[in-house]
Amino acid sequence: MSKIIALSGTKNGVISIRKINEPYGPGSGTVASVGISLSGESENPEWKVHIPLDNLDEVIKALSELK
Template identity: 50%
Template sequence: MKETKLIKEIPLASSDNGVLSVATVKEPYGEGSEPVVSIAIWLTKSDDEPDWKVHVPAKNLDQVIEALQEAKKAL
C-alpha cells in the first residue's frame, strides 16, 4: 500500500509562491516496490501537481546526499 509522509516543505528560492518538498514514499510503484524519497518543486504552491519531481531510491540516498554536498562545495 502506497504511503507518503511529508518530511519538509521549503520555500523555493527566487520564487514568490513556490515550494520545494521532500517526502518518503513506501511502495511507490505497487506492492513490494522499494521505498523512495520524493523531491518535488511547485513553482506556484496552489497548483495540484508539481512542476517537477524526482524519486530517489532509498538505496541510493547516501550517494545522492554525497553528490549534493559536492555540488554545494563547487558553487
C-alpha cells in the same frame, strides 16, 4: 516524513520532500520524493524525482559536493 522548503527566487514556489513507501505498487522499494512547485502546491508538484533509499547516501554526498 514530509518537509516543505521555500523555493529561492520565486514568490510562491516550494520544494517538497517526502518518503514514499511502495510508490509503484506492492513490493516496490521505498523512495525519497523531491518535488518542485512554482505555484506553491506541494501536493501537486510540476516536477519530481524519486530516489531509491539505497541511493540516497550517494546522492546526498554528490549534492553536498556541489556546494
